[in-house]
Every structure is written in C-alpha cells, then in structure tokens.
Amino acid sequence: MNPKRTDKIATTIIYVMATTIVVILIALLLYIFFAGIKTINWHFLTGAAKSFQAGGGIGAQLFNSLYLLVLSMLISLPLALGIAIYLSEYASAQKVAALIRSMIEVLSSLPSIVVGLFGFLVFVINFHLQFSILSGALTLTIFNLPLLVRGIEDALQTVSNSQREAGLALGLSKWETVTHVIIPECLPGIITGVILAAGRVFGEAAALIYTAGQSAPPLNFSNWNILSLTSPLNPFRPAETLAVHIWKVNSEGLIPDATAVSAGSSLVLVVVVLIFNILARYLGNKLYKRLTGE
Amino acid sequence: MDPIAKSLKSTSVSAKIERRGKLITQLCTMVIVLLVIAIFAFIASKGVAIFGQDHGSVLDFFTKTTWNPDKQDAYHRPLIGALPMIVGSFAVTLLSVIVATPFALAAAIFMVEISPKSGKKFLQPVIELLVGIPSVVYGFIGLVVIVPSVQKIAGGSGFGILAGSLVLFVMILPTITSMSVDALKAVPRYYREASLALGATRWQTTYKVVLRAGAPGIMTAVIFGMSRAFGEALAVQMVIGNAILMPTNLASPATTLTSILTMNVGNTIMGTTANNALWTLALLLLLMSLIFNIIIKYLAKRGELK
Numbered sequence: 054m055n056p057k058r059t060d061k062i063a064t065t066i067i068y069v070m071a072t073t074i075v076v077i078l079i080a081l082l083l084y085i086f087f088a089g090i091k092t093i094n095w096h097f098l099t100g101a102a103k104s105f106q107a108g109g110g111i112g113a114q115l116f117n118s119l120y121l122l123v124l125s126m127l128i129s130l131p132l133a134l135g136i137a138i139y140l141s142e143y144a145s146a147q148k149v150a151a152l153i154r155s156m157i158e159v160l161s162s163l164p165s166i167v168v169g170l171f172g173f174l175v176f177v178i179n180f181h182l183q184f185s186i187l188s189g190a191l192t193l194t195i196f197n198l199p200l201l202v203r204g205i206e207d208a209l210q211t212v213s214n215s216q217r218e219a220g221l222a223l224g225l226s227k228w229e230t231v232t233h234v235i236i237p238e239c240l241p242g243i244i245t246g247v248i249l250a251a252g253r254v255f256g257e258a259a260a261l262i263y264t265a266g267q268s269a270p271p272l273n274f275s276n277w278n279i280l281s282l283t284s285p286l287n288p289f290r291p292a293e294t295l296a297v298h299i300w301k302v303n304s305e306g307l308i309p310d311a312t313a314v315s316a317g318s319s320l321v322l323v324v325v326v327l328i329f330n331i332l333a334r335y336l337g338n339k340l341y342k343r344l345t346g347e
Numbered sequence: 348m349d350p351i352a353k354s355l356k357s358t359s360v361s362a363k364i365e366r367r368g369k370l371i372t373q374l375c376t377m378v379i380v381l382l383v384i385a386i387f388a389f390i391a392s393k394g395v396a397i398f399g400q401d402h403g404s405v406l407d408f409f410t411k412t413t414w415n416p417d418k419q420d421a422y423h424r425p426l427i428g429a430l431p432m433i434v435g436s437f438a439v440t441l442l443s444v445i446v447a448t449p450f451a452l453a454a455a456i457f458m459v460e461i462s463p464k465s466g467k468k469f470l471q472p473v474i475e476l477l478v479g480i481p482s483v484v485y486g487f488i489g490l491v492v493i494v495p496s497v498q499k500i501a502g503g504s505g506f507g508i509l510a511g512s513l514v515l516f517v518m519i520l521p522t523i524t525s526m527s528v529d530a531l532k533a534v535p536r537y538y539r540e541a542s543l544a545l546g547a548t549r550w551q552t553t554y555k556v557v558l559r560a561g562a563p564g565i566m567t568a569v570i571f572g573m574s575r576a577f578g579e580a581l582a583v584q585m586v587i588g589n590a591i592l593m594p595t596n597l598a599s600p601a602t603t604l605t606s607i608l609t610m611n612v613g614n615t616i617m618g619t620t621a622n623n624a625l626w627t628l629a630l631l632l633l634l635m636s637l638i639f640n641i642i643i644k645y646l647a648k649r650g651e652l653k
Contacts, residue, residue: 059551066453070454156383171385195382326480
C-alpha cells in the first residue's frame with residue numbers, strides 16, 4: 054500500500070479512537086451528573102443516614118470526610134514540608150537522597166488496601182485507637198505524604214537558584230533563606246500541591262474501611278464537648294466517610310434506595326474533587342504569572 | 348575572656364537556628380523512612396505466619412484452588428490455595444491494560460502529533476478530571492451500568508472478570524494517557540524534523556521514530572497503569588462477584604486478591620489461621636507493587652542511557 058494512504062488510514066483510526074475516548078469520558082461525567090442531581094437537595098446534604106429505610110441523607114458522612122481531611126493534613130503537612138525541604142535543600146549526598154526518593158516512590162505505589170491494613174494493624178489494634186477518626190487520619194497520612202512531598206518539592210524546585218544565592222549572600226543561613234525567601238516565593242505552588250493531594254485523599258475509601266470504620270454515629274452539632282460520642286469534633290469516634298458510604302450501601306444493600314443515595318454521593322464527591330482541581334489550577338496560574346512577571 | 352573574643356568564638360544565633368532547622372527536616376525524613384520500613388516489616392511478619400505457626404505450604408498457596416483456611420487437609424495443613432485470587436488479579440489487570448493501551452496511545456498521539464491545539468482544549472481537561480475521580484465512583488458506575496450491560500450481552504449474572512476489566516479500563520485510561528503524552532513530548536523535535544525531511548509521512552514518523560524513541564516512557568506508563576489496576580480494591584470488588592472459584596469464562600463470578608482482603612478482614616479474628624492467611628495475600632500485594640516499582644525504575648534507567 055502506498056505510504057500516503059497508510060498515513061490517511063492511520064490518522065483516521067487515531068481520530069476515531071480519540072473521539073471514542075472523549076465520548077466515553079463525557080458520557081461518564083454526564084451520567085454521574087444526571088443520575089446524582091435528582092437526589093441532591095438540602096435534606097440529602099445535611100440529613101442523617103438511615104440504616105434500613107429509604108430517604109437517608111449524607112450530612113454526617115460529608116462532615117466526616119472534611120474533618121478527616123483537615124486532621125490528616127494537620128499531621129502530614131508539617132512532616133511533608135520538612136521532608137521536601139530536606140530533599141530539595143539539604144540532602145547533599147546524592148545516594149542518600151536517591152534512596153529516600155525511591156522509598157517515597159514505593160510508598161506512593163502501595164495499594165491503598167495494604168496501607169489500610171497496616172493502619173488497622175498498627176493504629177487500630179496495637180495503639181488501641183479503635184475504629185476512629187484519629188486512626189483514619191494517621192492512615193491517610195501514610196497515603197498523603199508521598200503526594201504532598203512530591204508536590205511541595207516540585208514547587209521548591211521552581212524557585213531559581215539565584216534567589217538562594219541572594220539569600221546566602223545577604224548573610225542569611227540556609228534555613229532562613231528557605232523560610233524567608235524560598236517558601237514565600239513558591240507558596241502558591243505549595244498550596245496547589247496540597248490541594249491536589251487533598252482531592253485524592255478526599256475520595257479515598259479502601260484505606261479507611263478498616264481504620265476510620267464503617268459506621269457513622271449520629272452527630273449533634275451543638276455538642277462541643279470534644280470527648281462526647283455525639284460531638285462532631287471528637288477524634289475518637291468511628292467515622293464513615295462519604296466514599297466509604299458509597300461502597301457500604303452498595304455492598305450491603307440494606308437500604309432500598311442504595312442506588313439513588315450512591316448516585317447523589319458520587320456527584321457530591323466528584324463536584325468536591327472538581328472544586329479542588331479548579332482551585333489548584335487557579336493558584337498554579339497565579340504562581341506562573343508571579344514568576345514570569347506577566 | 349574578652350567579650351568580643353567570646354562573641355566571636357561562640358555559635359551565633361543564626362547558626363543555632365540553622366542547626367535546629369536542619370535537624371527538624373532530618374527528623375521528618377527519618378519518620379517517612381521508618382514508616383516504609385515499618386510497613387514492610389509488619390506486613391511481612393504477619394504474612395509469613397501462615398507458613399510458620401500454621402504449617403501452611405508455600406506450594407499449596409500458589410498452586411491449589413481451594414481457599415478455606417479454617418479447614419485442614421490430610422497432612423493437617425490449612426487449605427490455602429490462593430490460585431483463584433492470583434489468577435483473577437492478573438486476569439483483570441492484563442485484560443484492562445491490553446484494552447486501555449491502544450486507546451491511551453491513540454489519544455496521546457492525537458494530543459502530541461496530530462492536533463495539539465484541540466487535544467489541549469478537549470482531551471487534557473477531561474483526562475485530568477478523570478484521574479481525580481474516586482475509585483468508589485467508578486465502582487458504582489460499574490455496578491449500575493457495566494454489570495447490567497455485560498449481563499445482557501454475555502448472560503450470567505454480569506459480575507465477573509469482564510465487568511472488572513471494563514471498570515479498570517476506564518480507571519487506568521487517563522493515567523496511561525497522561526503519562527504517554529509526557530513520554531511523547533519528551534522526544535526531541537529534531538527527530539521528527541529529520542524524519543519528515545527524509546520524506547516520511549506523519550504516520551511513518553510517528554510509528555517508526557516517535558513511538559520507538561518514546562518506548563521506555565510508554566512502557567513506564569503501561570506498567571504504572573498495571574500497578575494501579577493490580578492494587579485497586581473497591582471498584583473491582585464491587586463488580587467482580589467475589590466468588591473464590593477459578594474463573595471459567597469472562598462473565599463468571601471471580602475474585603481478586605484485593606477483593607478478598609476488602610471483604611474478609613473484618614470477619615476474621617486477629618491471630619487465627621483464617622486471618623493469617625489474609626495477611627499473606629496482603630504480603631503478596633505488597634511484593635507485587637514492589638516488583639512493578641523495580642520494573643519502572645529499570646525502564647527509567649534504560650530510557651536515560653539513550
């Protein structure tokens with residue numbers, strides 16, 4: 054066959070396949086949207102879940118997801134900052150840095166169920182934390198750390214070396230250069246990395262089934278006693294998150310409207326992830342403008 | 348001592364801050380290193396218990412098909428034939444990757460070689476968003492859309508390897524695509540110019556030059572997709588049927604390593620044989636993800652040398 058015709062045929066096939074992908078993906082998004090939008094109303098977003106009847110809401114689950122995210126960020130963010138600063142600024146021995154980087158890569162490629170089982174073994178059983186938000190947050194930290202470290206390190210690397218040299222030339226120590234010059238310079242980049250990681254963590258379920266638990270005791274939002282079981286802020290209560298809720302209503306099938314509840318919850322999850330992505334993109338653009346002076 | 352000499356000889360405030368800062372970052376790094384070691388140590392020690400204290404046979408684990416750790420065979424060894432799960436895991440992984448790779452490559456070629464403008468406008472944002480969709484959402488869509496369709500076409504219950512592979516196909520497609528795009532973009536522009544200058548058509552250039560130069564990167568993308576598919580738990584568990592049987596066809600209920608773990612860890616008691624057997628599955632998953640990691644490392648090194 055002549056090469057020109059082969060070229061035409063191959064191009065057509067690639068067009069068709071690329072279009073197929075776009076169609077599949079858009080159909081998927083539209084399905085999530087239209088299946089979920091029917092269920093969503095104020096009562097669904099704030100109401101309590103029901104165990105056996107139809108008409109339950111996802112109020113507690115939504116709050117649990119957000120609370121868990123905040124707690125795990127509080128634990129993992131300082132750690133990840135420290136690790137990223139070490140890898141990007143201090144690690145002078147190439148071999149040590151490479152070894153630590155490959156360990157972080159291994160950590161990020163672990164199946165989330167394995168991370169969940171480790172959390173179950175260590176935090177739930179050995180540390181006697183039971184199925185609790187705290188166990189869940191600590192487990193999510195393991196999941197979260199590699200994502201955060203990579204994001205923050207990328208952000209630190211975008212700062213040009215002349216900034217570091219300028220800091221040192223002014224007589225600042227390395228640490229002062231990092232905290233006063235480099236971090237303020239790439240702050241939008243760091244925040245972008247954090248938000249992207251937050252989006253991934255928000256939808257995580259496999260690591261939480263055996264750590265944060267699969268039950269959501271009803272919450273009383275006027276109860277501020279941090280040790281009471283109904284207080285939303287109590288970190289020692291079991292807390293089913295939104296993603297776990299979708300899995301649970303489908304695999305147990307005890308409520309008659311499981312499909313509607315999962316469709317609504319899926320839409321909420323996807324919308325939250327979308328908001329995180331848009332925020333991250335906005336801040337990334339802002340950083341780009343700041344660095345290029347556009 | 349002379350106060351000036353003293354102030355010169357003692358450590359300055361700045362040096363103290365520096366030392367403290369460095370120490371903090373080193374401690375943080377230590378935490379993550381210890382964490383990785385702890386994960387491997389804990390899961391390995393739990394995972395080999397079945398072969399030690401419960402006298403399970405390693406050969407049985409990889410070759411027998413009866414999974415019933417509470418019962419024992421004639422030699423008083425627990426029945427821990429994990430072959431159905433191992434086969435199930437590999438089947439869904441390979442099938443989904445085989446289907447997803449051509450599509451992902453086509454999309455990547457479209458975005459880099461054919462139409463970068465509309466690729467960036469339509470494909471890129473959709474793919475970025477899909478990477479972020481939580482896996483339970485994919486599982487739920489699989490349950491309400493894919494399983495009934497498979498049932499209509501192939502008969503049976505619809506749950507099985509085919510449904511699992513289709514869900515994984517959609518899940519890993521964006522991952523493989525975006526990594527392949529990076530691999531193709533990394534091929535230097537003058538490769539293409541040289542090929543086109545020799546009179547090659549666009550397809551000849553793509554097929555004979557760009558795809559070959561980008562091969563290590565594309566392989567990395569494929570292995571990365573495999574590793575993601577192999578470790579995916581909930582989305583697969585929701586559509587595969589969870590029957591510990593050797594799969595007879597693509598539409599018969601089967602199971603995977605991750606699904607069995609998801610289903611059963613909560614139903615067994617710590618330290619019992621049934622529980623130890625599950626930890627062995629977790630260890631196998633851990634080792635597989637390590638193997639995928641090593642392959643990716645190896646490919647990256649080969650790509651560098653060129």
